[in-house]
């Protein structure tokens with residue numbers, strides 16, 4: 001059996017993969033985590049126009065809801081997509097006939113997922129009965145941490161409306177500053193996670209810990225789950241992610257003794273006694289490979305909002321939660337997909353506008369109200385690590401700033417301009433410099449202060465004609481004519497009136513948030529695609545600021561040059577350290593040393609690409625990239641050079657065929 005996984009081993013950091021000739025072996029591809037795979041739907045998204053971009057993203061998001069099909073995982077973790085009706089027997093290499101057992105991949109609506117959700121709602125209900133001595137903690141890194149913050153504050157508001165004490169708390173790697181800015185390095189520290197968890201739940205007797213890691217990969221979360229597993233008298237750990245456990249990250253975590261996969265496997269064992277739970281349906285690869293903020297973030301919202309709302313409803317109605325309840329709650333989110341993307345043309349127009357602004361070195365501003373303002377702040381903060389842009393390129397603002405956010409650490413404005421988030425900050429410090437190159441998007445509902453909205457819009461209109469609105473209305477409500485005439489375009493989403501009780505009001509709020517998330521994800525992703533930041537469906541010029549991004553960078557270099565992982569890693573290190581001869585000291589120092597230095601550099605991956613394709617010095621590679629920053633030509637020239645290997649596309653094509 002060819003060993004295709006990261007295996008903990010003494011000489012650090014070398015990804016165990018088949019040697020060059022067998023690189024395309026289905027085995028390697030099969031080991032590739034779903035959350036890191038390239039989605040065939042978006043293989044050519046970098047060449048799509050705005051309407052096509054929106055259509056492709058819509059197709060990707062629809063995969064979240066896909067029913068369980070004949071996708072088979074055999075127990076050695078070789079994930080093979082089969083489209084045929086009869087199960088395709090894939091015999092393990094060196095595996096005797098008949099010994100292979102196949103299991104279906106869990107999807108959002110799978111019976112096992114619904115059963116686990118039901119089990120977790122019972123734990124939630126137990127906690128809600130005793131808020132003084134117990135707590136529900138939501139935790140994550142990056143986008144997963146931002147959603148943990150949003151979910152915890154939303155459900156504490158739900159409790160407050162019932163005159164109940166808060167039962168929720170959140171942890172985000174890097175602290176509250178990570179809600180607004182990228183703190184990618186803190187993801188790699190398991191001790192930091194465990195310490196934060198101890199601090200937040202000091203004195204509690206019963207804690208339901210919900211750790212969110214879309215890729216089943218964040219060491220910060222692994223540290224927290226392991227802490228829970230060693231204190232099961234107080235803690236019940238729940239892991240939320242979107243890979244099968246046998247694809248959880250298996251690389252030794254620096255300064256620790258376990259891999260994420262070992263922690264996940266321990267979780268699986270304890271799950272047998274219903275004292276730990278794993279919610280990990282596959283939702284399909286991201287539209288931009290590895291960008292788990294998109295489908296991963298959406299699926300996180302859908303699962304946890306459905307689960308928690310069902311638990312609250314059962315508590316107030318004193319009724320049991322059934323699998324059907326959960327299925328019905330989650331099915332309503334499919335309508336959100338339908339209603340949102342019914343506005344595809346208007347979304348495409350905003351994508352086009354965003355692309356124009358970004359190409360002209362203009363900026364994009366989201367001016368939002370209530371939690372729709374939070375969705376704008378989240379999308380804006382994701383652009384920095386995702387597209388390697390400056391915080392000032394895409395920014396979110398929210399009415400009443402930190403008062404509306406209700407984040408634990410309160411007002412962070414004094415920490416610097418990237419922490420200025422109120423409409424007043426926007427008016428005073430940003431609006432004076434807004435020009436017609438900039439795009440401003442208002443995001444509100446008709447329950448927000450329409451006079452305030454109109455006043456602010458008229459002030460913005462004096463500075464740029466590119467003023468658009470996303471408004472959420474309930475059937476029967478209409479955006480008034482004078483609001484309409486203030487904006488260049490108004491995208492109006494009409495939602496059915498909800499008759500459910502109190503929880504229904506929150507479900508409607510959550511669904512407007514998800515709809516807004518999909519639209520803003522399309523605007524920021526589409527805008528950067530039109531600006532030429534994406535190659536095929538990969539963000540090649542990524543900042544290598546933590547170990548996962550380091551791995552992704554090496555993998556992308558391999559994918560586009562067909563060189564071995566060792567050669568690719570060397571090229572990346574030469575680029576990071578700006579040297580043509582790597583010392584053994586550099587080769588053997590911890591990954592965190594590489595990522596800490598890389599985080600201060602620009603274009604290290606494109607530079608490494610030139611190193612690999614032009615066989616030149618680092619200095620020459622850097623000056624080439626300086627001169628011609630567009631990565632696409634560099635790769636195309638290399639891949640189609642006479643006598644060169646197939647194009648990256650042909651490589652992708654062949655791999656996907658192998659996966660069929």
Ligand SMILES: C[C@](O)(c1ccc(-c2ccc(S(=O)(=O)c3ccc(N)nc3)nc2Nc2ccccc2)nc1)C(F)(F)F
Nearest residue numbers: 031033036037038215217247248249548551552555556559
């Ligand atoms: C699809 C593609 O080949 C690709 C892209 C990314 C990666 C990759 C990135 C990061 C990582 S990771 O080590 O940080 C990680 C993350 C989550 C998880 N559950 N396990 C491991 N692994 C990657 N690839 C990979 C992981 C395990 C086995 C074989 C390949 N591998 C391949 C590329 F075309 F995008 F390059």
Ligand SMILES: O=P(O)(O)OC[C@@H](O)[C@@H](O)[C@H](O)[C@@H](O)CO
Nearest residue numbers: 142143213214215218291292293
């Ligand atoms: O939820 P995960 O897989 O642990 O990932 C946590 C973070 O790396 C991730 O949210 C990252 O900040 C985003 O830019 C991904 O699009």
